[in-house]
Amino acid sequence: MAPTLALLVLCQVALYTTVTSKKVCGRPLVTDGIEELTLKHVYEVGEEVTLTCEQGYLPSTATPRQMTCTTTGEWTQSDLACAPKMCPIPGPLQPLAMGRTEAPFKSVLNYTCDDGYVMQGANESRCLHDGTWSNPPPLCKAVNCQLPRPPTNGKIAHDKPVTGSTTMYGQGWTYECNPPKAPSYERGYCMADGGATEPPVCREVSCAIPPSIPNGFITFAVMRQHGYKEKVKYACNEHYHLDGDAEIQCQNTGNWSSKPVCRAPCKVGIKRGRIFYNAKKLWIADLNPNRVLHGEHVVFYCLNKAERCGYPVTTTCNDGTLPIPECFNEPGKVEYTLRPKTLPSEIPMCVSSPPTIPTSPARSA
Structure with a gap:
C-alpha cells in the first residue's frame, strides 16, 4: 500500500501546480463616475471589459475605453475618465455662489428663509443626471x-x-x-x-429746564419745563463750531435728546515756518489772527533728507488741538531769516511722498 499512497500524493501536488499556475485578473480599479455594476470579480486572461460612464457623467475621451486581462494578471490601461454633468446655478443664487455658475451632478442646494418669511416650495434641490434641478428655488413670503x-x-x-x-x-x-x-x-x-x-x-410727560452748553447758548427759549415733543435751539459763541443737532426735543422718557457740543478753534503752534491753509500758502506771521476752526485742515512741510526735497503732511484741528506732524522741524531764527529758500516748503517737492493723512496727536501745539 505504501507505493500507491506516494503516487496519490504526487498526483495531488501536480494537480495543484497545474490549477494555480494559470493567471487571472481581479476586478479592475476604476475612477469615480465609471459604471461598476456590470464588472465581475474575476476575469480570465484575454477577456476584455468595455468601460462606460454612469448616468449623470460624461466621457472625457472617445478611446480607448476597453481594458484587456493580460497573461501577467494585470489590466491594460484605459484613459477613460468620467466628468459629472453640470447644473446651472439659479440666477437669484449667483451672488452667493462666489463666481461659480454651475454645480456638479449630485450637488444639493439647501434653502432657508430669513426670520419673518415663510417658505413656499421645497427646501432642497438636487442636481440630476440630466443637468436639471429636482426642484425650482422656493419663494420666501413675508409673514x-x-x-x-x-x-x-x-x-x-x-x-x-x-x-x-x-x-x-x-x-x-x-x-x-x-x-x-x-x-x-x-x-x-x-x-x-x-x-x-x-x-x-x-x-x-415733561422735561426739566433745558441745560446750558459750554461756549454756547440757547436761542429764543423760555427757561421753564417743557412738554413732550417741545424743542429748544442752541448756537455757539463766535468761532466755535456746533457739533450735533442744533435742536433738542423733549422725549417720551422725560429726557431731552442729545445736546450739541461747541468745538473750540485751534492755534497753529509754531513761530517760524510756512503752512498751506484755506487754499493759500502762508508764512505763519501772515496768519492773522492765528486761528483755525474745528475740522479745518492745515498742511505742514517736512524734509525728505535722503532726496533733499519737501513733502506736505496734513493735520486737522480737533476741538482746540492742532497736532504738529512729527516730521516737521521748526527752523531756527538765522535759517528762517537769512536762508528761507532752503526750507522744505520752498525747495522742490518730492516726486513721491508719504500719504498726506491727518497725523496722530504725538506733538501738540
Whole structure:
C-alpha cells in the first residue's frame, strides 16, 4: 500500500501546480463616475471589459475605453475618465455662489428663509443626471400681521400706506397720543412670529429746564419745563463750531435728546515756518489772527533728507488741538531769516511722498 499512497500524493501536488499556475485578473480599479455594476470579480486572461460612464457623467475621451486581462494578471490601461454633468446655478443664487455658475451632478442646494418669511416650495434641490434641478428655488413670503391697535386716547401713523386688515413683516409705525400726553414707547412693528407690538400707555410727560452748553447758548427759549415733543435751539459763541443737532426735543422718557457740543478753534503752534491753509500758502506771521476752526485742515512741510526735497503732511484741528506732524522741524531764527529758500516748503517737492493723512496727536501745539 505504501507505493500507491506516494503516487496519490504526487498526483495531488501536480494537480495543484497545474490549477494555480494559470493567471487571472481581479476586478479592475476604476475612477469615480465609471459604471461598476456590470464588472465581475474575476476575469480570465484575454477577456476584455468595455468601460462606460454612469448616468449623470460624461466621457472625457472617445478611446480607448476597453481594458484587456493580460497573461501577467494585470489590466491594460484605459484613459477613460468620467466628468459629472453640470447644473446651472439659479440666477437669484449667483451672488452667493462666489463666481461659480454651475454645480456638479449630485450637488444639493439647501434653502432657508430669513426670520419673518415663510417658505413656499421645497427646501432642497438636487442636481440630476440630466443637468436639471429636482426642484425650482422656493419663494420666501413675508409673514403677515393683523393691523395694530392704537393706544387709548391716541392713534397710529404707519410708515407706508396700508390696505386691508394686515401688514407685512418688518413694516413699522409710530404711536401718537392726544396732546399733551406721550406714549410709553413710540415705535411698533410687525414681528417675525406674525404678532404686532402691543399699544403703549399714554401719560403725562415733561422735561426739566433745558441745560446750558459750554461756549454756547440757547436761542429764543423760555427757561421753564417743557412738554413732550417741545424743542429748544442752541448756537455757539463766535468761532466755535456746533457739533450735533442744533435742536433738542423733549422725549417720551422725560429726557431731552442729545445736546450739541461747541468745538473750540485751534492755534497753529509754531513761530517760524510756512503752512498751506484755506487754499493759500502762508508764512505763519501772515496768519492773522492765528486761528483755525474745528475740522479745518492745515498742511505742514517736512524734509525728505535722503532726496533733499519737501513733502506736505496734513493735520486737522480737533476741538482746540492742532497736532504738529512729527516730521516737521521748526527752523531756527538765522535759517528762517537769512536762508528761507532752503526750507522744505520752498525747495522742490518730492516726486513721491508719504500719504498726506491727518497725523496722530504725538506733538501738540
